[in-house]
Amino acid sequence: MKTTFSISAIALAASLAASTTAMAQDLPPVQASSDWFKAGETTVEEIIARAQNTGRAKNVILMIADGNGIGTNYATRLYVGQQLGKLGEEHVLPYETNGFYNGIVKTYNINAQTPDSAPTAGSMNTGVKQRFNMINVGGTGIHNECDTVAGNELTTFAEIVAAEGKSVGIVTTARLTHATPAAVFAKTANRNWEDSVPEGCTAQKDIASQLVDGLKSGLIDIALGGGSRYFVPKGAVTPNGGKGHRPDGKDLLADVEAAGIQYASNRAEFDALDLSRPIFGMWTDSHTSYEADRPAEEPSLVDMTKKAIDFLSQNEDGYYLEIEAGRVDHANHAGNFARTAADGMMWTEAVAMADEMTDDKDTLIIVTADHEHAIAFNGYCGRGTPIQGLCYNVSKTEIAHADDLALADDGKPYSVISYANGSGSILKKGEGENDYSGSRPEVTQEEAMDLDYLQQALVPMASETHSGEDVAVYAKGPWAHLVDGTLEQNVIFHIMNYAVRNGE
Template identity: 55%
Template sequence: MKRLLITSTALSLLGTAAFADGHLPQENNDWYKAAQQELKAKMAVAPITGKAKNVIVLVADGNGVGSNYATRIYQGQQKGGFGDENVMSKEQLPHLALVKTYNVNAQTPDSAGTATALFSGVKTKAGVIGVDETLNRGDCSTVESASVASIAEILSDAGKSVGLVTTARLTHATPASAYAHAADRNHEDDSKLPEGCTTPDIASQLISAMEKGTVDLAMGGGRRHFLPKEARDNEGKNGKRTDGKNLIEAAKANGVQYAWDSKTADALKLDGSPVLALFESSHMKYENDRAGEPSLAEMTEKAIRALSNDQDGYFLAIEAGRVDHANHDGNVHRTVTDGVAFDDAVRVAMEMTNPEETLIVVTADHDHSIGFNGTCGRGTPITGLCYGVDNNGVKHTGELNLANDGKPYSVVGYLNGIGSILSEGGQGSRPVVTQEEAVDPDYIQQALIPMDYETHSAVDVAVYARGPWAHLLNGTVEQNFIFHVMKYAATGH
C-alpha cells in the first residue's frame, strides 16, 4: 500500500498526460537516448544459421571479468576518457555468456584442463593436455587410451587449414591443448619426460602435426624446447632438449618457413605454405616491453592472411598468454597493457572477416584473484591510487581516499601474491605509496595472503561471439560447451 501511495504521488507531480502520448521527462537525457539506440541495435540482431567456413577462437589467458574491467578502463583512459564509458572491440560482439571453468578435480582451475575443455568438448583434470579425466596426471601409460580429439584436429581432418598464435610458448598449456596429448603440461620437451614415458614431448608433437598437415601455421615463443641443450638460438640462448634433436631444422628441411623476429616475420610468404615462428626462447615479451618481435595483432593479421588461402576455410586459435603471467606477478600495468594488445587482435579479426562465414569466439580460460577497492571517483587512474567521489561533479575530487590506517590505497589489489602486506606471522603494515609510484609500470599491487605468486580464481569468465550459430552462446554454460558450438557451426553436427 505504501508503494502505491508513493507511485500515485509521483504521478501527480509529473502529470499523467506526460505518459499518455508516450513522452517521458527524461527522454532528452543523453543516457536515455544512448540506451534507446542500443535497444534498437540489439533488436536488429538476427541469428546467423549458415555453416561457418572459418572459426577463430581468441583466448586471453587469465582474463576474468575483473581483468577485463581493468583493461576496459585503462584503454578508455588512454584514449582520454574516464574509462568507464569505453567499449572494447570484443564488447561489440552481439552474443555473450558466462562460462564455468572448474576442472573435474579442481574447483579453482588450471589452464591445461580448461583449454582441453575448450578445444575438445570434455572437462578433464588439472594439468593434463588433450586427454580425458581417466588419466592420472603424470601417467604416460594411459595417454593413448585417454586421448580426445581437438577442434583443430577435427577441422583439419575436414580439410580446413589450422593456425596457432600465442604470446606464450607454443608448447604452453593453452596452445598445446589444440594439438597435443600429454600426461603433464610440463612435458614441453624430452628433458621433462619421466623415465619410461614413450609419449612424445609436446614440442615434438607440434612438429609432427606440421609434418602431417594438421597444423599449418604456428607463431609464438618457446624456442628452447625445439633445440638441443648444446645449441644456441638466434639470440644466444641455449636449448633444453637432451635427445640432440634440432626440431627447427627438421621443420625447415620439410619445407616449413621459419621466423624468429619481426624482420624475418615480415619476410614470410603468406601464401598458405606452412609457417613456424618462434620469437623468444621462452614466452614472448610483455606488450609494455616488446621490441624486435611482432604484436599479437600483427601476428593475427599475418595468420588470417596466410590461412585465407585455403578455399575450404580455416581454424585459428589466438592466445594472449601473458595477461595470465602479469596477474601472477601482481602487476596490473602489464595485465592491462597485454589486455589492450589482445583487444587489438580481436579488432583485427573482426575487421578481416565476414560475420556470415566466420564464427569468432572470444573468451578466457579462467579468472584470477584480482579485486577492486572503493570508493573511487570517475577518472581515477585504474593502475593507481583511489581518488574520492565529487558529489558536485562527475570527475574525482583529486584527493586520495584514505583507509582506516590513514594511508591511501590502490584501485586494484589481489587477494594473494607477492605484494602481500602480511608477514608470515600474520602481522603487517601497509607501506605508504604515492600516486607516481602506483602508476609506475613496475609497481606490484598490494595483496592480502602472502604467496610466491598470485593464484587463479574459480569465478566464471565471459565468452563473446559473432557469426554462424554464435547465438547459442548465451546464459551460463560449461566451458566444454564452447567446443560443441564451434564444431556444430563448422560441420553441422
Template identity: 55%
Template sequence: MKTKFTASAIALMAATAAGAEGHLPQATNAWYEAGQARLAAELAKEINTNRAKNVILLIADGNGVGTNYATRLFAGQQAGNFGDEHVLPHESFPNLALVKTYNVNAQTPDSAGTGTAMMSGVKTDAGVLGVNEAVNRSDCASIEGNLVSTMNEIMTEAGKSTGVVSTARLTHATPASGYAHSVDRNYEASLPEGCETQKDIATQLVDAMEAGIIDVALGGGRRNFIGKDITDEEGKTGKRAEGENLIDRAKSLGIQYAWNDETIAAATTDAPILGLFESSHMQYEADRSGEPSLAEMVEVAIKNLQGNENGFFLQVEAGRVDHANHAGNLARVVRDGIAFTDAVAMADKLTNDEDTLIIVTADHEHAIAFSGYAGRGADITGLCMGISNTTTEHTGEPCLAKDGKPYTIATYLNGAGSILREDMNWAGVRPDLTQEEATDLDYTQQALIPMSSETHSGEDVAVYAKGPWAHLFDGTIEQNYVFHVMKHAAEVNVSN
C-alpha cells in the same frame, strides 16, 4: 467504497499517462536516449545460421570479468575519457554468455584443463592436455585409450587449414591444447624415464605440422625445440637433449622458420610457418622490441590460412595477461589486455561476419579485486580517488583506509605484494604509497595472503561471439560447450 485521490497521486497518474504516450520527462536525457538506442539495436538483431567457413577462437589467458574490467577502464583512460564508458572491440559483439571454468578435479582451474575443454568438448583434470579425466597426471601408462580429438585435428579432417598463435610458449598449456596429447602439461621438451606412450609436446607440434594438422604456429618457446648444446639466434641454449634440433627438422620439411619481426615479415603465404620469437615466453607488450605484436601475428596467420577455399580454424592466445596477473603487475596486465583487443579487432577486420564465427573468451580469472569508492576517472592502475559531489570527475584526493594510508583501486587477494611480512611475524603493515609509485610500470599491487605467485580463481568468465551461430552463446554455460558451438557452426562431421 469511494477512493480518495491526493494531489500527488493525481500528478503521479498524469505522469504515468504521459509516459504511456512516450513523453517521459527523462526522455531527452542522454542516458535514456542511449538505453533506447541499445533496445533498438537488440530488437533489430538477426540470427545468422550460415555455415561457418572460418572459426577463430581468441583466448586472453586469465582475462576474467574483473581483469577485462581493468583493461576497459585503462583503454578508455588512455583515450582521454573516464574509462567506464569505453567499449572494447569484443564488448560490441552481439552475443554473450558466462562460462563455468572448473576442471573435473579442481574448483580453481588450470589452463591445460580449460584449454582441453574448449578444444575437445570434454572437461578433464587440471594439468593434462588432449586427454579425458580417466588419466592420472604424470602417469604415462594411463594415457592409453584416453585420448580425445582436438579442434585442430577435427578441422583438418574437414579439409580446413588451422593455426595457433600465442604470446606464451607454443608448447604452453593453452596453445598446446589444440594439437597435443599429454598426461602432463610440463612435458614440453622432454619426458621422464620410461615414458614411452607419448612424445614431448614440442615434438608433437612439429609432427602436427608435418601431418598438415597445423599450418601456422607463431609464438614463443624456442628453447623447447633445440638441444642444450645448441645456441639460438639470440645467444640462448635449448632444453632438449644434446644434438636434438626440431627447428632444423621443420626446415627440412619445407616449413618456413621465423624468429624475429624481420623474418616473419619476409614469410610468404605458400608454405607453412613456424615462428619462435623468444627462448621462453614472448615479451610483455610494454617491453616488446624486435618481435611482432599479437595483432601482427594474427594478421600473418589469417592471410596464410585464408587461401584454403574450405576455410580455416585459428586459436589465438594472449598468454602474458595471465603471467602479469601472476606477478601482481596490473600495469602490464592491462597493456597486454589492450594488445589482445587489437588482435580481436584485426581478426574482425580481416574476415566477414557472414561466414566467420569469432569467439572471444578467457580460460579462467585471477584473484583480483577492486575496492573503495573511487570517483569517475580515477586511474585504474593507481590510487583510489574520492567521489566529488560537485563534478563528474573524482576529487583528486586519495581515499584513506583505517590506517590513515591511501590504497589502490585494484588489489590481489594473494601474491608477492602481500602486506603481511614474515620479518614482523606476519603482521599486516602497509607502506605509504604515492600515485607515482602506484602507477609505475613495475609496481606490484598490494595483496593479502603471501604467495610467491598470485593464483587463478574459479569464478565465471565471459564469452563474446559474432558470426554464424553465435546466438548459441547464451546464459551460463559449461566451458566445454564452446567446442560444441564451434563444431556445429562449421558443420563438421567426424567419423568415429
C-alpha cells in the same frame, strides 16, 4: 563486418522506437532528454533488430585472453578507455558491442574448483572437461602418470576440421608449448612436459615434439609465438641467442626446416615470410616479451594475428585459428597490473583486427578467457580514477573524481586494484619459517602508476593464483547466438563444431 538485418527485425525495431518515444512524452524532460535514456532506447532497438546468422561457418577463430576473467576485463576496459582520453568506465571494447552475443562460462576442472589453463583450454578444444594440469587426456587419465595416456587421448577440433580440408593455425604470446596453445594439438599427462617426458614413458611424446609432428603432418599450417629453447638441444645456441633445453639432444628446428617448413626467429624474417608455404615462428627462447617491454624485433599480437589470417584465408575450405594473449595471465600472476593492462590493450586490438579482416557471413569468432585471477577492486572510487593507480574520492558536484585520495582506516591511501594473494603481499616474512607480519606501506600516486609497481596483496605467495570465478564469452558470425546463458566451458567446442556442420 556488419550482418544485414532482416526486414521483419527492422520493422520490429521501428515499432519499438515509436512506442518508447510515446512513453518518453509522458516523462519529465530531465528524464526523457537524458543522454542515458536515449542511449538505452537505442540499445534495445539494436538488440531487437539483431539478426541470427544460421549460415555454415567456413572459418572459426577462437580468441582466448589467458586469465582475462570478468574482473580483469573490467580493469582492461577502464585502462583502454583512459589511454584514449576518456574517464574509462564508459568505454566499450571491440567485443562488447551489440554485434556480439555473450554468455557466462563456468571454468572449473573435473577435479579442481579453481582451474588450470591446460584443461580449460583443452575443454574448449575437445568438448570434454579435463583434469588439472593435463591436456586432452580424458577418461581414467591421471596427472603425471604417462601410462594412463594410452587409450584416453581426446580428438581435438583442429584434428576434426583438418581431416575435412581446413587449415589450422596457432598464435600466442606465450611459448607455443604452453598450456593454451598446446591444447590445439597435444595430448599429455603433464602440461609441463614441454621438451621431455619421464624415462620409460612411451605412451606420448613431449609437447614440442608433438607440435613438430603436427607441422610435418599438415595438421598445423602456421604456428607463431615464443619458446625456441624447447626445440634445441640442451646447451646449444637458440636462434634467439639463448641456450637450448632439450635433454635428448634433438634439433627439432632442423627437422622442421628439412620438411620444407619456413622458420622465422625475428621481425625481419617474419616480414619476409612466403605465404605459399607452412610457417613456424618463435621470437624468444621462452614467452614473448610483455607488450610494455616488447622490442621492435618482436612481432606484436596484432602483427601475428594479421599474418595468420592472411595466410589461412588462402584455403577455400576455410580454417580454424586459436589466438591466445598469454601474457595477460603472467602479469596477473606477478601482481603487476600495469603490464596486464598493456597486454590486455593489445589483445583488444587483435580482436578488432580479426573482426575487420573477416566476414560475419562465414566466420565464427569466439572471444573468451580460460579463467579469472584473484583480482579485486577497492573502495568507492570516483569516475576516471586511474585503474592502475590509487583510489580518488567521489566528487559531489563533478562527474570526474575529486582531487583527494580515499583513505583506509589506517589513514593511508590504497590502490583501486589489489590481489587476494601474491608477491605484493603486505605481510613480510620474519625470522621463523612461518612468521609473517606487517602493515600496509604508504604509497604515492606516482609510485602506484609506475610500470613495475606490484598491487598490494593479502596472502603471501610467490605467484598470485587463479580464481574459480566465471568468465565471459562473446561471439559473432554463424550460430553465434548459441552463446547464451551460463555455459559449461566444454560447450564452446560444441558451438564451434555445430557451426562448421550446419547451415547453408
